Amino acid sequence: MNPAIAADQLKYGYERSAPIVNGFNLKVAAGEWLGIVGPNGSGKSTVLRMLARLATPQSGKIELEGRDLASMDNKSVARTMTMLAQTQEGALDITVRDLVRRGRNPHLKWYEECRGPHEEVVDWALQVTSMTRLQHRSLLELSGGERQRSWLAMCMAQTPRVLLLDEPTTYLDIAHQLELMELIRSLNQDQGITVVMVLHDLNQAARFCDRIVAMKSGAIVRQGTPGEVFRVEFFREVFGIEAKVYYDDGVPVYLPSGIVNKQPHEATA
């Protein structure tokens, strides 16, 4: 079976600056939950944007389920893969249900309306994200967590097989963070959706992800299961911190104790 995503030798940079991402290779298996971690400015969002086709690599190739991403049409990409960003742009003066209906657009012909079986998918997307009760509310009347769930419901209405998420829990309190992570876990485990998520909370990465890829200066420096990655040297070399690693129910948990050498940490050094 083709990997859900295969990225080969990706390179990306801005004019007059050294490449931000260089020689980046990644394979994500269908049904896997991959976490991308790394210091600020290490290129995580840039990689995710290239995978989502929001940024075009200067060189290298991305395959989505074995197809060349660069030559796929927009609707085929949107029927296969979707991305939930940290914050969303767009008007909030819309009901949750109307927002979720927009997720059906890649499946509709230009003359078609969201009706019949498409409305059933909207019902399903609202249900799996626990938004049915709030579906007639305007986004303006929702909390940050409920709003993020509404956007996720729209993503689900696309019935994607691959879900990309860029720090989706950043603005959520801890209860809403866990709620969103549990929800994504059920989408991953029950619906078989492949998940690629950039996240800063390393303990959450260890708890939820099958595999962690750590980036520094635009390249992958460590990867493996959370247990393989969570080593004292990893925290020193990638984040410049001293940390102790404990195990809770088989899951590694780190506790930071200080900055290595007491030097200001150079994120992109």
Ligand SMILES: Nc1ncnc2c1ncn2[C@@H]1O[C@H](COP(=O)(O)OP(=O)(O)OP(=O)(O)O)[C@@H](O)[C@H]1O
């Ligand atoms: N428009 C731009 N022009 C020049 N450099 C940019 C631009 N946008 C981003 N960068 C640089 O690209 C590098 C990688 O940024 P990116 O957002 O991918 O990192 P990140 O690992 O996601 O960071 P963070 O954890 O802070 O979100 C950073 O050094 C950033 O300053």
